[in-house]
Amino acid sequence: MRLIAYLLCTGTLLAATPCLAQEVPASTQETQPDDIIVTGEKSNRTLQETTTSVAVTTPERIRQENILTIQDVYNRTANVSETYGSAGFTIRGINNKGVGAGGDADTATVYVDGAPIPRQALFGGPTDLWDIDQVEILRGPQSTIQGLNALAGAIVLTTRDASVTDYSADGRILWTDRNDRTFSAAAGGPLIRDELGIRLSAERRADRGIIRNVARGGYDDSLRTLNLRAKLHWTPRSLPGLDVKASYNRVRRDGGYLYEYTNLTTPDFYGHRRSTSDQPNRGYIRSDIAVLNVGYEIAPRLRLSSVTSFNRAATLAQTDADGTAADVQFISNDSRYRTWTQELRLNYDGERLSGVLGAWAYRRSGGLDANNRLNIATPVTTIVGLLQRGGFPAAAARQIATAYATALPQIPVRYSADQPLLVKNAALFGDGRLRVTDRLSLLAGFRYDHEDNRYGAETIATFNGTLPSPAAFGAAGTPLNLAVNAINRGVLGLVAQAASARASNARSFDAFLPKAGLSMEWTPDLTTAFTVQRAYRSGGSSQNPARATLVAYDPEYSWNYEGSLRSRWLDGRLTVNANVFYVDWKDQQTTAFFGLNAFDYNTVNAGKSHLYGGELEVQGRLNRVFDAYASAGYVRTKYDRFDLPAGSTSTVNLAGSQFPYAPRWTLAGGINGRVGAIAGNVNANYRSAVFTDVGTAQNQARVSGRTVVNARLGYDAGRWTVFAFARNLLDEDYLQYRTPDGLRGIVGDPQTFGAGLELHL
Template sequence: MKPSFRAVMYLLFFSLLTCQFTMALAAPNAYQTIIVTGEKIDRSVHATPSSVAVTTDQSISDQGMTTLFDIVDRTPNLVADGNRTTFSIRGIDAFNVSGAGDGALATVYLDGAALPRLALSTGPLDLYDIAQVEIFRGPQSTVQGRNALAGAVIIRTADPTYDWTGRARVMMTGEDEGRRAGAALGGPLIDQEVAFRLAGELSRADGFIRNVTTGRSADPRASQTLRGKLLVTPRAVPGLHIVANFMHDDHRQGTFYTEFDPPFTPGDRISTADVADKKHVSTKIASLAIRQDVASGITLNSISSYGDILFRSVSDADRSAQIGQVSHIRDRTRNFQQEFRFNVTKERLDAVAGLFYLNERRDYNFQADQNLGLVRLGVDGQLRRLGLPQAAIDSVLGLYGGVVPVRNGLTQFTRTENYAAFADVTYRLGDRLSVRAALRYDREAQRLDAIQTASIYRSLPDATTIPFASLVPIVNQLNGLLRGLVSGANNVSPRRKVSYGALLPKLGVTYDVASGTAVSLMIQRGYRAGGSGLNQQRATAYDFGPEYTTNYELGLRSEWLNKRITINANVYRTDWQDQQVLIELTPGSAFDTQVGNIGRSRLYGLEVEAQGRISHWLSAYAGLGYSHTKFRDFAASKSLVQNIQGHEFSRAPRWTGSAGVHFVHPAGWTANLNLNWRSAYYQSVITQRERDIPGRLLAHAKIGWQGRHLGAFFTARNIFNVQKPNQFFDDVDGRRRGTLNDPRIFGLMLEGRL
């Protein structure tokens, strides 16, 4: 049998075994009810028809997870990319599936503030003192609005309470020389009126990649996070609840990529760059949540947030030992969000209506000296159209070393305003039947200013010195072509303003088949706004329109043996229209491109998740996801775009799964073992001769002792030391580079609590 088939069989067997033990040995105590908040109405998981995976603070602690991507790896139908800078939900990348589009397709919210794309590469995604993480699979456009076509991730940090609470943790791992230290403390300032919580964490790691050019670590990591929260519930204003939050986070990261070609192997984890990669994200987020209880079951809510996220990087433009190529990026995003909500929770009615406003400013600056490959610029194709034989083309390109040395810069200023009004109503018609209707009107306006500069910073081949007379006119012509090409890339684009509006409905019905078992059917529309872009080669701006999905979903929620077992499932189909696709205006050119609404796709699949308490001491969970994606057709001529009709999305494995058991002895001994698996997938939407990223099964464990105030644990990640490529590519210098999953890591953890 193939390894991927064996892996899914292991997981299915583990799931069935878990269910059998659960049925036979279920203990008298049930699972604690988990409340889902991401749909703006507090509901239990059982009462939430949307496909949502919830990870609590207890699960984070039990499994020793440290970042959001640990949760992604353990969630069916979610996959992290190779360098853990993005992820896909049901096969849809959080930002794009075909290299196109301006906004995100799935958004990460931290205490109500949306994180920009570059914050995910080296940003505030650590899980220390996190209360809950909710991952919604499927469109959330009706309640979340823009950038939630694929789903949404809701991260909520721990709130203050009027009881004194505190915790501390120290972690040490061997293979990457990792160190983490965190602490949190909270309690009352004025009894039952004002409380606070402070939390912070520091981390350092040397990483796994060695730079043989500089003789240093190529992927060091460092972070520091500080959060403060204030809770106010004044007696003078009954029903008033205020939470103020501020967070400052600083993350630094080296390179992601290792050499795959001889004389190195991927497992050597070697970098040859002459300039050390340095990525630095500084995040400041402030939020204010105000809730006023107007009457029984009726509340008014105001949520305000401001975020200032600055990304800076210095990197080797060609990732080789060749001196002289370096790129700099400075990307700052500032956004203000305001939402007003009116919530009603009555015996037969759950409803929310609200208004939303977003003002976002993004300032992006890129500067680089780099050798652009003539093939990537499409020069070989242009020479071929002149009638030159391949041998002559190769000779000409060889005179240039296959590259043209370009110093280029790009400055973009993007301003986005988003207005929305939304309502979501669930009404119970009787004891068994509920209907749900939701609608959002979303209006977005964007403004783009762009300045691009380009120049050739080293001399091109001199035709008079070429010994082959037949090549002289060709070299002269090519020099003129390259100078004209680079000169034409200089431009100050006029300010472009675009605006889009969308109605985003959602309809659903839920029927209680039996006590603890409900079936739901939902239909909803997903949406991503259009925008403006810049063709780098032609230095011309362009606009593109919004894209939409229609999502059909059938959900099952079931509880068994007095809620000691839960089995939940969702089956879905998504039709995607007006898909934003990257078009090559010059075939073979990686820079003469722009975005057009020419794609149409279809997705379908399922998620099944079960958990249960086998005994007072032992609990277990298992989950399985299936996702099938396909580009169906394109409206553009195939001479203008790579033909990917019939292809699957990149980073979209058909199968994903996870399973785990957790043991707690009354004497304090604890053990957790968990597995996560994914099948092979394509890393490109264009080349799909074989699934080039292999499937893999990873196992992790946390074993130790937890007393009333102190705990000590041994951790093991990737127990069987599985090391497989997560991605690879042919770089600008012709060498293959990529990323591997982390090797086996052993660690020690000490915890304390009040």
Template sequence: MTSSFSSRLLGASVLALSFALTAQAQDRSDEDVIIVTGQKIDRDLQDVNASVAVFTGDVLDQNNVLSVADALELVAGVNTTQEGRGYSIRGANVTFTQTVDAGLVNNAPLSSIYVDGVILPPFQTQGGPTRAWDVEQIEVFRGPQSTVLGRNTLSGAIVVKTKDPSQETEGAARVEFAEYGRRQYAAALGGGLTDTLSARLSVEYFEEDGDITNPFLNIDNQDFVEALSLRGKLLYEAPNAPFTAKLTLNYVESEEGFGGVYDADNRFGVPDPDPFLREGWNNTPVFDDRETKQAILELNYELNDQWSVTSLTGYSDAELFGQKDGDNGPILFEDAFRDRREKTWSQELRFNLESDRLTGVTGAFLFTSDFELENFGELGDIFLTRDGNPGLGIPSAEAAIYSNPALGLPSAVVPLLNSATPEAIEIQFGDMNTYVNDNYALFADFDYRVADQWTLSLGGRLDYQAYDYERFGAFGRLKASDVQSYLTDLEGALSSIPGFPAAAVPQVLGAVEQNYIGAISSALLPRLGSTADQSADGNDTVFLPKAGLTYDFNPNASLAFTVQRGYRTGGISFQASTGIMFPYDPEFTWNYETALRTSWLDNRLIVNANAYYIDWKDQQVGFQEDLSDPFSGKTVNAGESTVLGAEVEIIARPTDNLNLAASIGYNDTEFDEFNTGNNDFSGNPFALAPKWTGSIRGSYDFDNGLFVSGNGIFVDDRFQFERATNRLDSYVVVNARVGYRTDQFTIAGFVNNLFDEEYLTQNRSTIFSTVGNPQSFGASLSVNW
């Protein structure tokens, strides 16, 4: 721990202490108590030392939140990218470096989403069961949750709790219409089936055309979204025993287009490079088609007044089929198809204790994941033009054949033969990848009140992960139909030349295959990497300790200090441009965090703050080694990194009609030591890591049923890449909503991006950029019974 950090942390603690000591002791009001469940213990928000933003069902409704991505927009310390398809927490980006596509094949993102206690596969963060319809609460944890949640929570976790069945018959329905073809149809119905069995069924269909056109493909819905979400729940409550059983079934089918546009740095000279024209220029339709099936069985039994036991079993089968355009531009460079499938199974058995002085949880966790990826693609005319490519060692057809003195063809026939040369002979390539991960863990996290005002927190996780990666069936070949078509056309052209000897035709065709087609194969196929079968495996066993101390100044103010270790397993990185597998090490963080919790005015005002310092070792960074080679992506370990920051959350209810909340986050990231051999990124900030983020939201309910609500977010400038290049400007977005509410229905109108702010969420330069959503108006109708 550096002296600079110590002094900053001491200063933050003294400042927090001075505020805490001014808090007056009051009796807590239950009306405004927020219960946090994501750490597997039901706790009052004021008793949770982790930095967490909580969105109850009312808050989700007031802010017209339709998905987890919408909620993340409103969290300080979190930055969403690519229109919600990715995000970063405290500067740790989980957008690109989480799948085989990016050269990171441990299938382990830095943060994960949990739905009803079960982790989602990484590529289901968008298009999986992450809609906010019929959701009771969303909790966004900033900072490591490795002790209790474990796998893939080094930077944080998003915990979603959906609504449970009850014996009371109830239902809800909602429709929404907005600009850019946005439509939502949703309904939920639940109630008792017997005295001991209740059920709930919810369904949502959502679609939008998007705001990006594609002049090349002549379509106006390049970034379309269409999703069908189904959820069924059964709850059994034993009549004569403290036992419950809950079965949850989720099914989601979704498809989405490509949100990329071109800007001034594009390579292909499109007519107008302004990204805010919202034009894409890919010549191949780009989409992801996902299907997720998930089952969760939760069993709860109260052993006595203090102990309870929970069994949580989860199974998911998620598949994604996608098509992409390798250059995202109007040339035939690469068309690629990917078919991913991941089956996961998890089993957790935990024991919860709640007594006067000791509370906590301990248990065991088992997890297995079987991930498959099949790639197939075609490389087109960016390399294989009839004029050849001297830089790649490919001669032109004329130099190789038609003007080749060794063949002695008459010069008069060269133009005719040139006309028979195809514009391109494409290369086909592909492979199969499998990744199997097994994870076993024992964990414990307890709070012990050692004195009236002092609480000691101790926890730890013993975690074992084993992974096995295989790549097989790799191939690279010239597209047979292109070759055959070319030879057939050439044979026809030779046969049509008056006086050309028929016996010479096979000789010329043979020369073509040897001197031209063979030259293409020799020059390009090795660039696709090795076609040999490859495999690698590894395992990690780690202990992740946690310790903390909390001082309660009074029932409404506390100050805590926590030290804990975060972790993400190592893995194998496959670099397509070289065909080489690169193993990389696990990454670890030591997190030092101070938490201030205060409540005021009979709990109508909550002011919470967290200040943190993160010491990061062997940080896994996925980067493109050669910016001119899209196949050069791989994962490496940065030597050392540090993060210093703070978050402040304010929740206020000045009157029964007015609700307010605000948050601000400061996050300073730096690669202290990051030398890849060819590049030295030391001193640079993390990619997509703004220093300042903030949000504010509020709602007011008039006594006559009218209401108004709104929110605003601020995101500071940041860089797209770890090279500290491709800067993205800061932006402010404001949303507003007004309507009328009764006990039975709500009708509302809204405007998103009220001031029509133009901003980029990605700036990938020569590849593509993504723009934030434009101003749009809409209306919704909700019914409850």
């Protein structure tokens, strides 16, 4: 925190230096909040007119800070944080997969040009930021506008459009001292001037990696990616008012797993990252996205739009679950999804009334094909009960069970599963504002949402090892020998119980999600607003792996109360925006255990919680040389109740604990400067300590806060720019996760230096 304050103070002092402020070009930060159009709410309002808490990353900022991936944006945004490497993110402390480790629906969705991306592809899918026009992170529920999977918020990426008037070409080469190479290019222009334009872009990245595998050789986190995109833009003269955009995006990724472990037993493991896994830790993504966006201006203030998207994503995630050089456990999850969406919108932008009415249809099909080798801790308590029912005294049963667990501490299982999924969603929605007076506006919205989902499962489980020999415990026919024979049969029975023939559950859900609020424009430069809205996450069915049964669970709901401030000061040179919120959340989907073994669990509705906090974002032009920006996020999360169903043997009580990966403070700030052709940026981001687990003992799963500083300095000659950059400039050592045994962990990105060359023609 002190570091960010230091950066901003430095910028203020530099701004006061008269000799640097004379006869130099304006600051590189040319985009102001009044110029930024927020598209995520589908009404195309400026940032200052938007009451939702939205953080916008512009092309200027992407270039100034050398931002490469969506994960870089997470780390620079107030009240947003990444989790488990690139596996996911939180918005206002809410994990995009849910906070209770239960349920299948997401709480937040990433969209690329209107196409929703499956969360299984987010660790390396079409979310890199080359040729991206804008990134919007909408914090807080978007259930009225976005509907499906938007209880926590939404992330909207918009790629650069094709021009029908001007030709342009862009290129970039990046190199780092970590043997990471990136080659990017884009070009486009009119095929038919003022009517039809095209833009093509491509990016190729080759990263050697930094986690050396001493068992297999090579690097666990090496990476190869290819991202190709083509866009057409058609504005026919024969149909004035018609605007058609079509795009196709193809991504191929071969790299490390969703997250990569480093052995923490290695001396100086921050500087010497090693792993000993005998099996590959890899993540493969094949993604194809097609989007057709058609708009027609019916009248000067009335517009009809249609957005159609198709997304085909396949991921293969493989990891050595034990992390040792022995061939013990291996996980291989192959997921394939096809997603189709269709949205129709009617936008009206009148002097008093403005807003959108729409209809939405969604279909996602596919599923998971798992082929794993796992070890299950031998259930001593279950064996004791089995022996006591067979007539053994309690003390003798405990002694025999302990001896058996010494001979077979873990039950090796080969487990494969086919889990098909079909989700169909349809909705009607509306969102608008009515100016009652020149200052006071009423805000209102609704969504009627209907979902049908079908979840299926077919599993095969076989014992994958050698059972203890009864003869080692006693001669044939003796009670001890017979007891071990019975235990062996019980172990095989536990494994066999996890196998099941194909079964499926179909569920249907309906939800009405209202929104209401007031907005007051006190002056042309000062507006406040207050809104209340309901958010929703659908229910479904989950498989209990140990019992091979499908168990239904219900939806969860939240009420969200939010206030906002939008303000400009010093003749528009300073912008100060803020949001505060309170969320009341009930029927939360979480995981409950039922006692057979470590895999005897399924999703239940057991949690109730609340959270509150706020975001502050400041941007200012200090003078003609410098501009500065800063953001701060604060959130408090807490489980109020945790009521498990009868029969649950879960020992973890979530009541009183905080959400995992919900940092209390997230701070970020930066300074841009330009003198002649020399342009530079220094930025820093801070995340306070987080818990990587839940429950009253979560202090044992705490990782400390960290501050990361980045910088870029370049010579901009107009058509070309050469620059140097540093990531984690001060070489901050930090962990994102530590395994319960403390032997392995996810280590934060190291200090990295690099250089680049950009061309803009």
